[in-house]
Amino acid sequence: MADILKETPLKAVQVEALVVMKLIKHSSQAFPTTATGSLVGMDVNGTLQITNSFPFPTVDVPATDGHQQDTASNLAAAAPRAKANVAYQNEMIKFLREVNVDANNVGWYMSTSMGNFINANTIENQFFYQKEPNERTIALVHDVGRSSQGSLSLRAFRLSPAFMIAYKEAKFTTENLQKSGLRYQDILVELPLTIHNSHLLTSLLHQLPSDAPREELDFPPNLSALQQDPNTPQPPLFPNFDSLDLSIDPFLEKTCDLLLESIENHHTELNNHQYYQRSLGREQAKITAWQQKRKAENAARAAAKQPLLPEDEWQRLFKLPQEPSRLEILLNSRQVEQYARQVDGFTATASAKMFAVKSNLLPGE
Template structure:
């Protein structure tokens, strides 16, 4: 039956020969624009005006250490254009596993919502609000390393210092981790030998990228109207309220910077003491291992002289537990904090001294 049915079917016709398509040769200067898989390093960061306003609002509303969020945008031929951002919930009081799962669900929900409204939903990095210029923390570096490993062109971190914002000076800086740090991070080799091999210091952990701000015509018009003088307003002929922050003689910023420096120095001293204790412990254990090995060698020499087989030397090292060399990443982070606080103190101390001398001179008149 099957043979009869096969015989009744029409004979298959020969498939038509399709000519191979021909393509025009692409100029070599256009290869980096056509090949989407090519590795184009990020050389600059462009922040949208809406992103700036969102970060400033989030930094003012919450604590400096807990105000962080994700940045979304596109990589445009080496320029990372950040078009939107959204804050992440602060789960500092929850346990780590529960907080991580909750943050992951919230992040996925926000990205799905952005995709539904056909907005940019590609994560390009995250932002972090800081205080007094210090942003070196081990948590920030580890989070940044995870982003830089998983994102295609490597993620960035935008830090916003909330302290100058009170005086009307908003600061935004963009960073990415250096290749030397990523090399040691992948190997988890922040030991003395690893740091000396890559010449890594606290100042070379991060690489700063230039930041530009992009404003749309509506925002530019709004800022233009706000900055224009208006005779009908009551605030000395300007649409903006007068700012008397420059007349504030308070030295709270200088005092707080000094307190932070002292705390960081105490933490660095404690960390160095812990590293010194562990180093002494390692040295003592190594001395014990060397003594045991020498004793086994002497014993083997005696056995060989007596015509007996020597004992193995590998099991001697297993009898002792030599601690691994400690990581010096925390020391680098604390040095970075001390340097940042010192630079902030250098900026604020000069202004504070000028105000104090001016107030003293005016009171003497």
């Protein structure tokens, strides 16, 4: 039975509402530092049920450090794979098992802002949890910036099997990427996520007492209104001037800044690879000239009936430059795609407003 469950791929993620509240509270308290923690639950027929969570201990950074916030954020981002936190996680799971709570580790969670989570720390943490054969773990990402707009941003990710093989070999060269066909879209696999409430909690929510209305109730205007859900908001009959506001969303500005920063990092990595190609070309030209010279010397020595010189001596005299890893370029490309999707979502309403007032903005037309 266990083998059958291991062979069943993960299809969805189900998170308990208690876990969501814990995660939001921890992320809000730790902001702007990255918040990380462990997830426990169980796998039921391809659905990973997350029933509990607990945060990792925070690391105090000396106040004398000039980059205190950056150092604390880096330490928090690397917390899931730290040796001390691994021992802490095992001890917590042992205590949970003693009180008859789900004690199977099913991954880890982290907080982010404006979708800035595709980096080396995230990949290393998920690989640390997912590297064991048939390990059914996920990375739960909570975006504090997007959630502050009123809609919860919670996503579940796993590393793709192709990327797991490539990352285990640690060979992200151009030749290996061409052979494997690995692209930046193949790094992460997103799983559908649902939030679950127990029947007992649902009953409690329906039975919560509310204060009696002190004002006179509004009677329905017609019979069809009696069949409508009273909790469904009705569109206002008066003009809503908030929808005419032409100011650019501050989250859109921040996302565009992060997008430009990722593109600059991408160009920096491309320049490093181009420098490697130029260095490799220069060294190969030197090797070719040396080989031709050695062949001419051996031809002259053969005519004079002298012993020939070794022609593979260039391996000791010349050293080819090491090709830089292409992993950072893949991660930057995936992060640029993430920002582009966010910009597309932010500009949906702004573009409609700008198009509506185009004639006023361009008086010459």
